[in-house]
Amino acid sequence: MIRRLVRFVDQRSGTAPFLRKTLRYLFPDHWSFLLGEVALYAFVVLVATGVYLTLFYENSTAKVVYHGPYEPLRGEPMTEAYRSVVDISTTVKAGLLMRQTHHWAADIFLAAIVLHLLRIFFTGAYRKPRELTYWLGLTILLVSLLEGFLGYSLVDDLLSGMGLAIAYGVAMSLPFIGANLSSLIWDGPFPGKADFFSRMYVAHVFLIPLLIFVLLTAHLALVALKHHTQFRSEPRKTERKLVGVPMFPGQTPRSLGLFFAVAGVLFLLGGLVQINPIWLWGPYHTYVSTNGAQPDWYLGWLIGGLRLVPGFDLVIGNYTVVPNPFWGGAAFPLVVFLFLYLWPWIERKLTGDTAFHNLLDRPRDAPGRTAVGWSLLTWVFLIFVAGSSDRAYVLFNVPYIPQMWAYRVLAFVAPLLAGLIAFWVCRQLQEGELVERRRKRAEEQAKAQAEAEARQVTV
Amino acid sequence: MARAKDALIAALALLVRRRRPRLRRGERERVVPPPPGNAGAELLAIGLLLAGAACAIGFVVVYVLDRLPAHTQLLGLALGLSCLCIAAALIVTAQRLIVTEELEDDYPANEHPEEQELVAQVIEESGLTRRRLFKLSLLAAGGALGVAVLAPVASLGPAIDLVRFYTTPWRRGRRLVDEHGRPYRASDIEEDNFYTAFAQGSDKEALASSVVLVRLPPGELHLPPENAGYAADGIVAFSKICTHAGCAISLYRAPLFQPDEPTPALVCPCHYSTFNPATGGEVTFGPAGRKLPMLPLTIAPNGELRAAGNFDGPVGPSWWGVRERKPRA
Numbered sequence: 001m002i003r004r005l006v007r008f009v010d011q012r013s014g015t016a017p018f019l020r021k022t023l024r025y026l027f028p029d030h031w032s033f034l035l036g037e038v039a040l041y042a043f044v045v046l047v048a049t050g051v052y053l054t055l056f057y058e059n060s061t062a063k064v065v066y067h068g069p070y071e072p073l074r075g076e077p078m079t080e081a082y083r084s085v086v087d088i089s090t091t092v093k094a095g096l097l098m099r100q101t102h103h104w105a106a107d108i109f110l111a112a113i114v115l116h117l118l119r120i121f122f123t124g125a126y127r128k129p130r131e132l133t134y135w136l137g138l139t140i141l142l143v144s145l146l147e148g149f150l151g152y153s154l155v156d157d158l159l160s161g162m163g164l165a166i167a168y169g170v171a172m173s174l175p176f177i178g179a180n181l182s183s184l185i186w187d188g189p190f191p192g193k194a195d196f197f198s199r200m201y202v203a204h205v206f207l208i209p210l211l212i213f214v215l216l217t218a219h220l221a222l223v224a225l226k227h228h229t230q231f232r233s234e235p236r237k238t239e240r241k242l243v244g245v246p247m248f249p250g251q252t253p254r255s256l257g258l259f260f261a262v263a264g265v266l267f268l269l270g271g272l273v274q275i276n277p278i279w280l281w282g283p284y285h286t287y288v289s290t291n292g293a294q295p296d297w298y299l300g301w302l303i304g305g306l307r308l309v310p311g312f313d314l315v316i317g318n319y320t321v322v323p324n325p326f327w328g329g330a331a332f333p334l335v336v337f338l339f340l341y342l343w344p345w346i347e348r349k350l351t352g353d354t355a356f357h358n359l360l361d362r363p364r365d366a367p368g369r370t371a372v373g374w375s376l377l378t379w380v381f382l383i384f385v386a387g388s389s390d391r392a393y394v395l396f397n398v399p400y401i402p403q404m405w406a407y408r409v410l411a412f413v414a415p416l417l418a419g420l421i422a423f424w425v426c427r428q429l430q431e432g433e434l435v436e437r438r439r440k441r442a443e444e445q446a447k448a449q450a451e452a453e454a455r456q457v458t459v
Numbered sequence: 460m461a462r463a464k465d466a467l468i469a470a471l472a473l474l475v476r477r478r479r480p481r482l483r484r485g486e487r488e489r490v491v492p493p494p495p496g497n498a499g500a501e502l503l504a505i506g507l508l509l510a511g512a513a514c515a516i517g518f519v520v521v522y523v524l525d526r527l528p529a530h531t532q533l534l535g536l537a538l539g540l541s542c543l544c545i546a547a548a549l550i551v552t553a554q555r556l557i558v559t560e561e562l563e564d565d566y567p568a569n570e571h572p573e574e575q576e577l578v579a580q581v582i583e584e585s586g587l588t589r590r591r592l593f594k595l596s597l598l599a600a601g602g603a604l605g606v607a608v609l610a611p612v613a614s615l616g617p618a619i620d621l622v623r624f625y626t627t628p629w630r631r632g633r634r635l636v637d638e639h640g641r642p643y644r645a646s647d648i649e650e651d652n653f654y655t656a657f658a659q660g661s662d663k664e665a666l667a668s669s670v671v672l673v674r675l676p677p678g679e680l681h682l683p684p685e686n687a688g689y690a691a692d693g694i695v696a697f698s699k700i701c702t703h704a705g706c707a708i709s710l711y712r713a714p715l716f717q718p719d720e721p722t723p724a725l726v727c728p729c730h731y732s733t734f735n736p737a738t739g740g741e742v743t744f745g746p747a748g749r750k751l752p753m754l755p756l757t758i759a760p761n762g763e764l765r766a767a768g769n770f771d772g773p774v775g776p777s778w779w780g781v782r783e784r785k786p787r788a
Contacts, residue, residue, distance in 0.1 A: 026564045094522060096531045097538070129569065162706055166729055169704025169776035179778035180618040187616040189623050190705055190775065191664055199615075227566055242564045249491060249557045257549030264542030271535005287655055287669035287699050289707040291728040306704065306746060307730045313748030313777055323777035324748035325704050356569045390731065400731055401744060 026244035027251045028230035028237075032119045034258060039112035041262040042105050043216070047209065049102040049270075056092050057154070058084035059201040061194045070279055078283035081197060082156040086279050101270025103296075106148045108266065110298040113141050121343075121373050123360040125229045127353075131344045133226070136219040138340055143211055145298055150204040152276070152296060154197070159276075159293055161284025165190060166306070170329035175322050191286055229360045239358045292394040294387075301380050304387030305332040308407055336380060343372075364433075367426035375419035382411055492558045500555030504548045511544035622787075625773045628661035628668055629754060630788040633766040635659070635670065635696070644762045648674045648694050653711035655699060658766070667774040667786070669699035670754050671708060671725060672764075679723070679737050686739040686771065691756035694764065697740050698754070698774045701727035703747035705776040708734070725751065739771075749777050752786070 010016035027033070060080040066073045068083070070090050078086075088095035117137065120126055126134035149167070153160045168190040171182040185199070186192030228244070230237050237243050245251050269275075281290070295303060305328030314322035347369065348354060363370040386407040392398045518537035527533060553559070582588060617623070634642045635656035643656055654672040661668040674694045682689060689695065699707050706729035714723050724743065725734045732747035734740045740751030752774050755767035770786045 024562070024564075026562055093525065094531075094534055097534045100531075101535070162729060165705040165707075169706075172705075172776045172778040176779050179621050179624055179780075182778075183621065183624075184612070184615040184618045190666055225567065227564075236563060240566055242566055243561060244564075246560055246562055250553070250559050253549040253553040253557065257546045257553060260542045260546035260549060264539045264546055266539075267535050267542060268539030269535075271532050271539060285707075286664050286666055287657075287707050289709045289728050291710060293728065303730070309746045311703075311732065311742045311745055311747050315782065318782050320749075320777055320779055320781045320783075323779070323781070324746050325776065328746065329704070358566050390728070404731075404744075 023246065023248040025224065025247045026227070026242055027247065028228050028242065028244040030231055030233075032123075033228065035112055035116040035119055037255060037258055038262055039109055039116055040216070040220075041259045042109035042112055042266065043212070044259070045105045045263050045266050046102060046109060049098045049105065050205065050209075052098045053088065053095075053102060054205055056084060056088045056095060057081070057201075059154075059197055061156070061197050073279060073282065076283065079156050081154065082278075082283050085155045085157070089279060097267070097270050099270075100273075100275050101266050102151075103275045104269040104273070105266050106151060107275075107296055107298070108262075110141075110144055110148060113137075113144060114298075117141065117340075118373075118377070121340075122363045122370060123229070123231075124357065124366060124369060125360055126344050127347075127357040128344075129226055129356055130222070130229070133219055133222040134344065135341060136215050136222065138337065140212055140215045140219065142337060143208055143215065147204065147208040147212065148296060148298060150200050150208070154200055154204060155276075155278050156197075156284055157278040158281035158284045158288060158290060159278075159295075161191070161286070162289055162293055163295055163299075165286070166303075166325075166329070170306075170325045173323035173326035174330060175326065178323070178326075227358070229358055231360050231362070237359065239356070242358070292390050294391060300387040301384040302329055302333060302387070304383035304385065304389075304407075305329060307389065308383060308386050308404065308411065310408075332383070336376070339376065364426040364429040367423045367430070370426050371419040371423035374422035375415040378418035379411060379415040382407060382414055386411075492560065494557050495555070497555045500551055504551045504556060507544045507548035507551065511541045511548065514538070514541035514544060517541075624775070624778070625784040625786050626667070627769055627774060627786045627788065628658035628665065629766045629769050629786075631766060631768050633658050635672070635756075635764045635766065638663070643672065643764045645692055645694060645758045645764055646762060648672050648764075650674045650676060650693075651713035656696070656764070666700045666705070667698065667770070669707070670696045671699045671711070672696050673711060673713075673723070673725075673736050675723060675737055681738050683739050683741075686753055686755075689739070689753050689755040689767075689771075691758045691764065691767075694756055695736050696754040696756050696764075696766075697725060697734070697736060698752040698770060700775045701729065701732050701747060702749040702751060702775070702777060703727065703732045703745070704729055706730075708751070749781070 006016065006019075009019070058080045062080045063077055064080050064083055066076045066078055066083055066086070068074070068087060068090060070086060073086065085099070088099050090096070120134060120137070149163065153164050153167075168182055168186065171185065172178045174181060183189070186196050227242055230242060230244070234243070245254075294300065306325060307328070309324060309327045311324065313320050313324050350368070361369070363373075386404070389398075389400060389403045389407065392403060393400045514537050518534060518541060521527060521530065521533045521537055587593070636642050636659045637654070637656060640659070642659065643654065648654060652673070656670050656672050657663045657668045663669065672694060674692075675690075677693050680690055680693065680695070682695075697708075699709075701708050704727075706727050708725050708727045710726035710728055712724040712726060714721060722735050722743065723737055725736055725740075726732070727745070727747075730746050732745035733743045734747070734751040735743045736751075740753050742748070742750060750772065752770035752772040754770050757765050757767040759765050769788060773781050773784050773786055
């Protein structure tokens with residue numbers, strides 16, 4: 001039966017050699033190599049739940065009055081878009097499960113990508129010959145941030161609208177093109193015309209998912225063509241020899257198991273842990289806002305950036321060149337991404353290392369890289385935490401203005417300190433290993449000597 | 460005795476060797492080593508898969524029985540547990556039921572110099588790369604077609620005409636109304652409180668329509684000369700849209716306790732841009748780079764609040780050149 005099937009496929013496609021190679025493709029084993037897979041499987045869940053949501057979502061800003069089963073909103077004027085999401089959450093069977101699972105999957109998708117990126121960065125996996133894979137991965141992250149933001153904006157509840165207002169403020173602040181570009185995107189000044197929602201919708205459910213799919217395919221194809229990297233955990237593993245578990249039968253059940261584990265956790269979260277209770281916020285109006293509002297976690301760093309910049313527009317005479325939101329909302333992420341894109345090249349210039357690398361570094365093996373990585377991470381993480389300063393104010397009554405000043409100072413000092421400490425820790429770990437190795441060698445020598453002497457004595 | 464034991468072991472060894480199946484004609488050597496026999500693990504995997512199936516059926520049952528309490532929670536629990544059972548079964552399979560081979564393989568070649576050379580040669584020898592004028596025309600055709608195809612993007616919105624960014628519904632005599640369209644009277648506005656008003660007859664969602672109204676004690680007002688006369692009986696009006704990123708300013712900090720909070724403040728909750736209504740909306744903290752636009756007020760003979768003109772600056776988030784514009788009705 002199996003033979004007949006394989007023969008059928010091979011005779012009609014000629015792919016038997018390719019299939020054999022694929023089945024025996026080797027996966028080096030380390031838990032951190034699963035982070036990318038978690039992201040991939042979260043993406044699968046996102047597409048599946050997302051398709052279900054499109055079957056009920058109403059992409060329209062037409063005004064309606066709510067008459068559904070949710071008492072507090074009854075009689076409230078709102079857009080059809082918001083009403084349809086309230087309906088998905090209240091009257092559509094399994095609708096709330098799918099919506100919450102979709103939201104959780106988006107948060108975990110981005111978290112897995114970011115952790116995967118950290119793994120790639122700190123182990124030097126992006127080095128030649130894998131720069132293209134790395135750039136594709138970074139682009140997936142960039143595009144996914146936008147994708148997540150659009151999804152959360154389509155709901156058209158109060159938080160969606162506040163997020164969109166901020167996005168509009170940042171778009172307006174782009175030097176020289178801001179007003180024209182925003183006018184194109186929103187079809188005029190905020191809150192824009194009805195077609196703005198169609199644009200967001202087609203981007204969220206079609207254009208960007210397709211783009212992510214294409215980038216992901218290229219990313220995975222490059223990984224497979226150049227094979228996985230591996231740690232130097234045993235002497236068999238070298239720059240030329242790869243040691244790992246074959247795709248089949250070894251890796252397949254593990255990977256499928258991971259898929260079902262990711263899906264299972266996401267459905268449990270979607271069913272049991274409430275996320276974004278959109279019916280509580282009510283519909284958005286340009287003249288309404290709420291205190292202590294927070295975006296999804298992956299946009300927190302931008303809110304932090306927007307909060308921390310002191311109040312000034314770059315003005316020449318009476319001419320505004322760069323309005324304020326540009327610094328925190330556009331320049332800050334641009335700098336971070338630009339640095340990440342350029343890092344393989346910067347490192348090559350700094351170290352002069354142009355060799356091919358299939359073996360990974362441990363963070364301690366490259367103290368300079370680890371220090372730079374920790375600096376950047378500390379910087380972004382601090383600004384991310386600064387983004388939640390209003391929560392600290394609202395929940396714990398920590399005064400807001402001193403918080404801001406503390407973060408402004410820390411944003412400069414902490415990255416430097418973190419980098420220095422990381423460098424020092426790496427050096428200490430390296431030295432510790434050196435001492436350990438010397439001790440072992442000395443012990444072996446002493447043992448050999450003792451044995452030799454013992455033999456002489458018996459002779 | 461020892462000899463007999465050796466003979467026995469040899470015989471056993473022979474027997475054992477014979478038990479290994481010989482390859483018959485047409486039969487091939489194994490590629491994957493034989494899986495470890497593990498009846499317990501197999502039973503466990505089967506049990507987990509059946510539990511997964513049961514949970515999945517449970518999902519369908521919960522889905523059909525509409526009126527259960529905690530519907531979403533039960534659905535999520537059933538589907539999630541079903542997936543997790545299957546995941547556990549697969550992991551048992553991977554760890555116990557199949558061999559875990561650790562194989563070696565060569566990394567693919569770093570590069571193929573001969574092939575690189577051939578590719579470059581084919582492109583060069585095609586003769587196309589040497590014709591400079593041809594290449595330039597190709598570039599011109601491609602570029603022009605690209606521009607032509609992208610030109611309809613301009614249909615997305617009025618990218619050149621930016622008049623709408625500084626058009627407002629306000630002009631002298633326009634009433635300030637509340638959310639239900641009722642005109643505000645000066646006597647409605649109390650100290651230490653905060654009111655949202657709109658230009659009568661305007662689209663409330665338009666950024667330039669909404670204003671905040673607060674009443675300050677007479678001695679507290681320190682308006683700059685250019686805003687002299689903007690207040691009416693201690694009542695001041697500002698655009699409700701933050702000049703930083705366009706959120707609505709919905710927090711008013713009335714100075715209830717003088718030593719601690721010496722100035723009244725209008726605060727945007729998005730990034731805590733803070734404006735002082737007593738000094739014409741100047742920025743006192745936070746990221747806003749431009750003062751809050753102020754609306755001049757008068758009180759009509761019947762006590763209604765009316766606009767005495769337009770805002771003193773453009774409404775909403777800043778853009779390049781924003782300071783050169785004056786709002787227009």
